[in-house]
Amino acid sequence: MSDRTQAHRRPDAEIILATSASAGLVAIPVGEQYRWADTALLVTEGFQRHKNGVHVLRDLKAMPEVMPALAHAARQHRVVLTASPRSYLGDYAHELATHLPGTWTAKVEVYAHPVWQEDWIPLLWDSGEVAEAMEHRRIPYGAVLSDGAGTELLLIEHPGSARAYLLGACAASTFDDNYQNPYAPKSATLPAFARLAALQVATEYLPAYERALHERLLAAVEAGHARLEEIRASGRSDLARHYAEESTTIFRRLRPHAAELLARTRSAVVAGPEDSVVLDRLHGLLNPAGTTGAPRPSVFIPPRPLMPASADEVGQWLADGPLLLKHARTARPSAPVSGPRPALAPPSRSLAAPAASVTVRRLPRT
Structure with a gap:
């Protein structure tokens, strides 16, 4: 730290x-x-x-x-x-999860030793105050919110406020190079009322997160595909073996990103009959036997080893991949629209603890 x-x-x-x-x-x-x-x-x-x-x-x-x-x-x-000066973080986290769209869970984690907090830094995919706080401030505990389908968010108390909270994204399932990533979404500052915070997360933060993830996946697949096209266009027979090895290596790394991009694209775009045949063929290529086709459900679960790839698979990707890229560009999520939020009645106040004849140090309000 x-x-x-x-x-x-x-x-x-x-x-x-x-x-x-x-x-x-x-x-x-x-x-x-x-x-x-x-x-x-x-x-x-x-x-x-x-x-x-x-x-x-x-x-x-x-x-x-x-x-x-x-x-x-x-x-x-x-x-x-x-x-x-706050109520227990778990109360806020569970109420926030309850009011988010879909099915979310919240789990409180304690980073009792500062080293445990440092372990979080490579797991964050954030370009805002959450990453800044976890790297440079002492955050003794937090809560992980999960939708069970690969989206995980870290909730912490705002270190500069006695009432606000911070919410940032955990690493995306197919990536492991998340520190200061240019596509990382910016964390959100949430108000003290969890129901109002849930509205902000649902209408602003999650759409921004989805757009950032789509752009990152698309950029990774486009870069890998462009390199494969360069290798194919080189046509140097004296380096055929070297290029074959490089091509299969690139495709092995590209495949999990492309599989996730395909799943997201097909859920957002209705393809015609001919394109659907190609996309079905890509699904089989990108999700070979022995894989579930589902993204890693949690950043806390080690990623699966990369599957081996052949020159024939590289050739199939070069033939069919451009169609996926075309549809993926069309399937870009729309930018979130900010606007006035409706007023919500504040929730009932947390249970107050009875007075006790003991003096304790109080965290300062800022």
């Missing part, structure tokens, strides 16, 4: 406390010595540890007894208690 994070350094061992309307009081142990914080919570009766690393106190009526015990355990283990 960059030295710029030093200006935003958090304690070595910290427990961030946030209220949740559904869970109660959520305690998140973070820091380079997060195990000290985790231990302090484990020895405090009343908290239950979840698989994602957070601890939950469901019975808020027990806070007058539990919080002094937690404060004592924190002092013993050299842990700082911090009260978040």
Whole structure:
């Protein structure tokens, strides 16, 4: 992580406390010595540890007894208690997912150690504040929103605001070179009301994401196809073996991008009977036996090994590929149109935690 994070350094061992309307009081142990914080919570009766690393106190009526015990355990283990000015991120993430079109899920992740946060950098496909924050600010937790079909988004609390959130895209399924990619969509700043944020994501962010992904796929396939055409046009018999090897290598790398581009194009464009025959033939070429034809469902799943390719397959692509490129250019998603958003009634306020006789550090509002 960059030295710029030093200006935003958090304690070595910290427990961030946030209220949740559904869970109660959520305690998140973070820091380079997060195990000290985790231990302090484990020895405090009343908290239950979840698989994602957070601890939950469901019975808020027990806070007058539990919080002094937690404060004592924190002092013993050299842990700082911090009260978040926000409600628990998981509440916002799940409400946001519920109001997005289609079927979305939300999963909270804790980056207790700063190194875990750094692991996210190559997985992001973002040209805005999410990538900037994950690389240069300390972000102790986030939430991954997924539609189950390959689209994954990272939601974090805006590090410069006590109310706003940031949403950015995870890496596209067929690519692994995402850092500072010129096609990456710009992250969105979301308001505090999740239902209003869902409208913004559905009408602005997701269309921009789809357009960026289509353009990136199209550019990758066009570049690979152009190189294959150059090799074919060279016609040098003395380099035939070298060019044959280069051609099959290029096609192996091009194939997963072209398969995804074909799937997206066919869902957007109705081809005529003759073109449909060619596109069907391409589907078989780009999705050979042994592959599902479906994109990698998650950036957290390793990509499949590239399938071998033959000179005959390269020749078939050179014959049929231009038709896919023609239809893919026609199938470009339209640019999102921004406009006034209808006013939505604010949701009910999160459950307030009862007062407890313990002093905790509060995150500053900015």
